[in-house]
Amino acid sequence: MPKISVIGGGIIALSTATVAAELGHQIDLRFTADHSCLGKEPEEAFLEQSLKTASGAAAAFWTPFSVGTYRKRWAIESLERYRALAGCEERSKTGIYLGNLNLLFSKEKEAEKSLESELWWTKLPSTWPDKQTGIRVEKLDEPVVVGEHEMPFSVRAVVPVIDMSVYLPYLVRYAQMLNVQFTPSPTTVKPSDIEDKYDGIVLCGGHDSSNVLHKGDDQPVIPLVGHLVAASLSEGSKNRFVDDIILAHSSDVSRPAYIVRTVNHPVVLLGGTVFKTKSPAIENSLPLNDLENQRIIEECSQIAGNLTPIKSATGLQTREGLRPYRSSVRLETCSISDKSKTPFVVNYGHGGAGISLAWGCASSALEMLESTIGLESSSDDMVDPDFIKSMPINDP
Numbered sequence: 039m040p041k042i043s044v045i046g047g048g049i050i051a052l053s054t055a056t057v058a059a060e061l062g063h064q065i066d067l068r069f070t071a072d073h074s075c076l077g078k079e080p081e082e083a084f085l086e087q088s089l090k091t092a093s094g095a096a097a098a099f100w101t102p103f104s105v106g107t108y109r110k111r112w113a114i115e116s117l118e119r120y121r122a123l124a125g126c127e128e129r130s131k132t133g134i135y136l137g138n139l140n141l142l143f144s145k146e147k148e149a150e151k152s153l154e155s156e157l158w159w160t161k162l163p164s165t166w167p168d169k170q171t172g173i174r175v176e177k178l179d180e181p182v183v184v185g186e187h188e189m190p191f192s193v194r195a196v197v198p199v200i201d202m203s204v205y206l207p208y209l210v211r212y213a214q215m216l217n218v219q220f221t222p223s224p225t226t227v228k229p230s231d232i233e234d235k236y237d238g239i240v241l242c243g244g245h246d247s248s249n250v251l252h253k254g255d256d257q258p259v260i261p262l263v264g265h266l267v268a269a270s271l272s273e274g275s276k277n278r279f280v281d282d283i284i285l286a287h288s289s290d291v292s293r294p295a296y297i298v299r300t301v302n303h304p305v306v307l308l309g310g311t312v313f314k315t316k317s318p319a320i321e322n323s324l325p326l327n328d329l330e331n332q333r334i335i336e337e338c339s340q341i342a343g344n345l346t347p348i349k350s351a352t353g354l355q356t357r358e359g360l361r362p363y364r365s366s367v368r369l370e371t372c373s374i375s376d377k378s379k380t381p382f383v384v385n386y387g388h389g390g391a392g393i394s395l396a397w398g399c400a401s402s403a404l405e406m407l408e409s410t411i412g413l414e415s416s417s418d419d420m421v422d423p424d425f426i427k428s429m430p431i432n433d434p
């Protein structure tokens with residue numbers, strides 16, 4: 039059985055490792071862990087670390103957003119996987135449910151244009167709330183006001199909501215059942231240091247990926263800072279929040295206002311920001327928080343009515359993360375060094391859409407690796423149940 043290492047500590051690495059294990063490979067998932075995690079069970083350490091990454095910060099919902107060029111089939115495959123997960127178990131176990139998405143726009147033309155371009159997926163019947171009418175732009179009786187902008191136009195769809203605080207533990211448990219081995223490392227894992235142990239390596243290191251590539255990256259990842267604030271919908275108040283996700287497209291693309299209902303009703307996550315940062319250290323963007331958090335709470339309260347921010351011991355309960363934006367998602371074969379012969383695939387730079395693309399990218403990464411290894415691999419072995427041979431002949 040081919041032995042493959044997946045490097046990374048977020049949703050892209052975990053999904054890639056899971057798909058590889060489902061296909062029958064022996065998988066070692068190698069990730070960086072802080073000192074505080076190193077003494078723990080490896081899968082516990084992975085979970086604790088992953089909750090601190092962009093993947094753990096995300097709200098999240100399936101909608102490719104703030105992302106460079108990507109393949110539609112990565113998004114469609116991921117959509118189908120999340121839909122299946124939403125249908126197979128309680129949302130409290132998987133963290134996934136099918137939610138009503140309401141996208142708000144100021145101008146009808148902007149909404150129409152979006153349906154033709156970034157919202158291409160609204161043509162997929164699996165996202166239609168009403169099978170008769172499909173998805174179209176609707177004019178609201180009463181416009182929603184966000185900041186100083188009126189938003190009278192709405193596009194409604196049904197998409198998976200993925201509550202990462204529940205889904206990441208679920209997926210770690212599933213990967214464990216598939217015998218994925220979790221291997222923490224106190225330092226960054228370099229493909230060149232481990233290549234002789236494996237038949238193939240996939241690097242899924244988010245915004246840190248370029249740093250371990252021997253030829254660097256001609257389109258380096260730009261980290262985009264995201265902030266979320268946790269709040270609860272006040273019981274009994276006149277809440278306008280009837281949809282599971284509301285996203286208002288304001289004129290400032292770096293400050294979309296959005297609200298996502300978690301599986302833990304009545305907790306919602308309020309967003310957000312999409313700022314470029316020069317520093318990959320999240321701490322450096324924190325002084326922005328107080329002002330941004332206040333703005334986020336005010337705008338989301340305008341949309342939804344009464345919201346009560348949830349407090350932690352140190353202030354508001356917030357989440358911060360760096361979306362690894364790249365002008366195009368990087369999913370390709372690469373070389374570890376000039377001399378290396380170990381098959382190597384990179385899978386990173388998913389921006390604000392890593393969760394929306396994770397499963398499709400994982401399958402493509404595996405296909406690339408298998409064809410580079412030259413395996414018609416255990417995964418692509420034709421399944422031959424040999425059933426016809428055992429069928430008795432029963433001539434009349």
Ligand SMILES: Cc1cc2nc3c(=O)[nH]c(=O)nc-3n(C[C@H](O)[C@H](O)[C@H](O)COP(=O)(O)OP(=O)(O)OC[C@H]3O[C@@H](n4cnc5c(N)ncnc54)[C@H](O)[C@@H]3O)c2cc1C
Pocket residue numbers: 045046047048049050051068069070087088091092093094095096097098099100101102225226227228242243244245246247250263264265266310357358359360361362386387388389390391392393394395
């Ligand atoms: C606030 C916010 C909201 C979001 N909302 C959504 C949403 O609704 N829908 C959606 O689809 N996406 C959303 N995203 C984007 C999504 O979270 C990211 O695209 C995704 O998490 C990227 O996953 P990743 O695994 O590539 O990177 P990360 O989550 O950043 O994980 C990378 C990990 O790999 C580790 N690593 C890197 N290099 C190495 C190495 N060499 N050796 C060992 N370990 C290494 C790092 O330490 C890190 O732990 C959101 C992001 C944020 C911040």
